[in-house]
Amino acid sequence: MNIGFIGLGNMGAPMAANLAKAGHRIRGFDVAGTTAEGVTPAASIAEVAQGADVVITMLPNGAILRQVADELIPHMRSGAVFIDCSTVDVESARYAAQAAENAGVMAVDAPVSGGIGGAAGGTLTFMAGGSDKAFDTAKPLFDIMGQKAVHCGDAGAGQAAKICNNMILGATMIATCEAFALADKLGLDRQKMFDVVSTSSGYSWSMNAYCPAPGVGPTSPSDNDYKPGFAAELMLKDLGLSQQAAEMVDADTPMGALARQLYAQFVENEDGKGKDFSAMLPRFASRGRDS
Amino acid sequence: MNIGFIGLGNMGAPMAANLAKAGHRIRGFDVAGTTAEGVTPAASIAEVAQGADVVITMLPNGAILRQVADELIPHMRSGAVFIDCSTVDVESARYAAQAAENAGVMAVDAPVSGGIGGAAGGTLTFMAGGSDKAFDTAKPLFDIMGQKAVHCGDAGAGQAAKICNNMILGATMIATCEAFALADKLGLDRQKMFDVVSTSSGYSWSMNAYCPAPGVGPTSPSDNDYKPGFAAELMLKDLGLSQQAAEMVDADTPMGALARQLYAQFVENEDGKGKDFSAMLPRFASRGRDS
Numbered sequence: 260m261n262i263g264f265i266g267l268g269n270m271g272a273p274m275a276a277n278l279a280k281a282g283h284r285i286r287g288f289d290v291a292g293t294t295a296e297g298v299t300p301a302a303s304i305a306e307v308a309q310g311a312d313v314v315i316t317m318l319p320n321g322a323i324l325r326q327v328a329d330e331l332i333p334h335m336r337s338g339a340v341f342i343d344c345s346t347v348d349v350e351s352a353r354y355a356a357q358a359a360e361n362a363g364v365m366a367v368d369a370p371v372s373g374g375i376g377g378a379a380g381g382t383l384t385f386m387a388g389g390s391d392k393a394f395d396t397a398k399p400l401f402d403i404m405g406q407k408a409v410h411c412g413d414a415g416a417g418q419a420a421k422i423c424n425n426m427i428l429g430a431t432m433i434a435t436c437e438a439f440a441l442a443d444k445l446g447l448d449r450q451k452m453f454d455v456v457s458t459s460s461g462y463s464w465s466m467n468a469y470c471p472a473p474g475v476g477p478t479s480p481s482d483n484d485y486k487p488g489f490a491a492e493l494m495l496k497d498l499g500l501s502q503q504a505a506e507m508v509d510a511d512t513p514m515g516a517l518a519r520q521l522y523a524q525f526v527e528n529e530d531g532k533g534k535d536f537s538a539m540l541p542r543f544a545s546r547g548r549d550s
Numbered sequence: 551m552n553i554g555f556i557g558l559g560n561m562g563a564p565m566a567a568n569l570a571k572a573g574h575r576i577r578g579f580d581v582a583g584t585t586a587e588g589v590t591p592a593a594s595i596a597e598v599a600q601g602a603d604v605v606i607t608m609l610p611n612g613a614i615l616r617q618v619a620d621e622l623i624p625h626m627r628s629g630a631v632f633i634d635c636s637t638v639d640v641e642s643a644r645y646a647a648q649a650a651e652n653a654g655v656m657a658v659d660a661p662v663s664g665g666i667g668g669a670a671g672g673t674l675t676f677m678a679g680g681s682d683k684a685f686d687t688a689k690p691l692f693d694i695m696g697q698k699a700v701h702c703g704d705a706g707a708g709q710a711a712k713i714c715n716n717m718i719l720g721a722t723m724i725a726t727c728e729a730f731a732l733a734d735k736l737g738l739d740r741q742k743m744f745d746v747v748s749t750s751s752g753y754s755w756s757m758n759a760y761c762p763a764p765g766v767g768p769t770s771p772s773d774n775d776y777k778p779g780f781a782a783e784l785m786l787k788d789l790g791l792s793q794q795a796a797e798m799v800d801a802d803t804p805m806g807a808l809a810r811q812l813y814a815q816f817v818e819n820e821d822g823k824g825k826d827f828s829a830m831l832p833r834f835a836s837r838g839r840d841s
Contacts, residue, residue: 349736372750386746407749411742419736420746423729427752430725431718434805438714441792441806444799445640445710451702455677455711458698459663461718463754501732508735509838514725515732517808547800 260284262400263307263314265327266345267293270371271317273379274344274404278315281403286311308334313400315342321351328355337363340396344385346370346497349415349422349504356389356414365393368414370421371405374489382406386424388416419504426501429494429518432465433539439472440543449475471537480535488535495522551575553691554598554605556618557636558584561662562608564670565635565695569606572694577602599625604691606633612642619646628654631687635676637661637788640706640713640795647680647705656684659705661712662696665780673697677715679707710795717792720785720809723756724830730763731834740766762828771826779826786813 264275264287272295279285279297287298288307294300301307308314308331316331318324324347335341341359343352343366352368359366367389377383383405387394394410401408411420438461442452449472457467457476469488470476480488487493498519505512521539525531531538555566555578563586570576570588578589579598585591592598599605599622607622609615615638626632632650634643634657643659650657658680668674674696678685685701692699702711729752733743744766748758760779761767771779778784789810796803812830816822822829 384750409742409746411746412737412739415736416738416742419733419738420743423733423736423738423743424747424750424752426732427722427725427729427747427754427757430805431722431752431754434718434721434725434809437801437803437805438718441717441796441799441801441803442710442714444801445706445714445795446703447707447710447714448703451700451707452711452714455700455702456715456718459675459677459715460755460760461715461722463718463722464751466718469751504736505732505839508732510728510732510735511834511837511839512728512732513808513812514721514728514805517804518725521804543802546802548796548802 260312261310263287263301263311264298265289265304265307265314265331266317267295267298268317269375270378271295273375274315274317274383277381277404278400304330305334307331311335311339313340313342313396315344315400318343318345318347320345321347324351324355328358332358332362332364335362335364338365340365340367340393342367342369342397342400344369344371346421346500347418348500349418350507352388352418353415365390365396366414367393367397368417369397369401369408370417372421372424373405377405385409386411386417386420388412388414388418422497422501422504425494425497426512426515426518428465429498429522429536430514431463432471432536433518433521435463435465436471436537436539437543439540443544465537469537471540479537481537481540485535485538485541488537491522491531491534491536491538492526494536495519495526498522551603552601554578554592554602555589555608556580556595556598556605556622557608558586558589559608560666561669562586564666565606565608565674568672568695569691595621596625598622602626602630604631604633604687606635606691609634609636609638611636612638615642616645619649623649623653623655626653626655629656631656631658631684633658633660633688633691635660635662637712637791638709639791640709641798643679643709644706656681656687657705658684658688659708660688660692660699661708663712663715664696668696676700677702677708677711679703679705679709713788713792713795716785716788717803717806717809719756720789720813720827721805722754723762723827724809724812726754726756727762727828727830728834730831734835756828760828762831770828772828772831776826776829776832779828782813782822782825782827782829783817785827786810786817789813
């Protein structure tokens, strides 16, 4: 396939390189001038679109997605597929899908989980929204860039699934971290805490797969001095998107709101910037109720 | 073994019956006059203690545990074992353990998870605190009444593990419920939501094993009109114990505190009383941000 790829950053570059490695012809563009292995650089968004069967975008936010979509879609051929892998607000995802539909272009919103490691290793998970036909066209590409793709529903459903998942994740990680800190202060050994909770009704991905306590459970960023992994500021971004969506549809999400507030405090006023989002554990362990 | 059992309620009665079925001689006492299959009724706490190798208690709260311990322990023989399976505050557990130690009686605090179904089926999990010797003596009895027993540390460690686990559980369940309600309002199908989250970084016992959405995931109280299961008021009790412990040791537990506040509101001011704790999903699904 002829594939255009816009946004060759930490995530986009390895994703594009994996598609090139699998034999697809990739033309790539990034405003910062970056490129990726096996990718032919294009001079503009319009050039990326020319002759492309599929264009994939991996962008930082919804405002940029809207701009890129406005510039890109008029140059795409009718029947081509526009796959946006960015994590953005549901409204921007629907805006891009509508713009595509108006131009006879199929659209899929397909945010990912798995981070930079998953992008490099081709083990991402894609949460996709769009028509069956659009999803079926995109699926073989998802299978190259990742190991799982779930078709969640119509336009925007991929973004909805991702922000709902990550809202649960943020709240659960904080709850797990504050419980570890409480256990510390009650004299409960962290390994025992893990042994109990990971096999009881408190289990979760945050505890079992990504344990925030160093030396306990499987290897995770806590064992690497809380280098991300999944950075606290990216969790803050996703929690912001979930709160934006909750406001839009009048949904009450108190745990998600508190998680956002705590990550904002951690990233903006404490030393959470640049750390993995599981670094909430040392934060809680080093403080009391009023600090 | 000669076993005394105090507190033959919804949990204690089937636990005592399982011990009797396994061939132990059980004398039981309950202030309400209840008894259990295979259990010889005793007229008083003192009578339960006489000749007992082990006395097990299953009581509603820490204040009652302290009273029972004060009355019971002077009648127990030196070297006997006192196993408290109640869920109580850590301080009361340590009080009972100290009273036992002063009298030459071994003590284990061993709160359970698994509820009435687990008690009847002999599939409880025991989280135990106490000396190695006390735990080893209690272990064969845990194996009859349950399917797992974790030795968490010294006196009080069982209670600490349980309240830390349940604090995570309460917060995670609410986060899962509010995310389902948000997904509803964003037009994301509940089955798709389950498919994504249960296999992604938002997975947890609340989602995967006890899904709060009827007809989705394994059979759970949501499929039985939210009949408990694990009642919202029992979750509220455990969240109260975790906040009590957090105050005692100056631990900051914002998610646990919010979970307690939301369950208190649900049980006391809304219609959560008598419902399973996963009934937070219909609560969130039926309201907006300001209701």
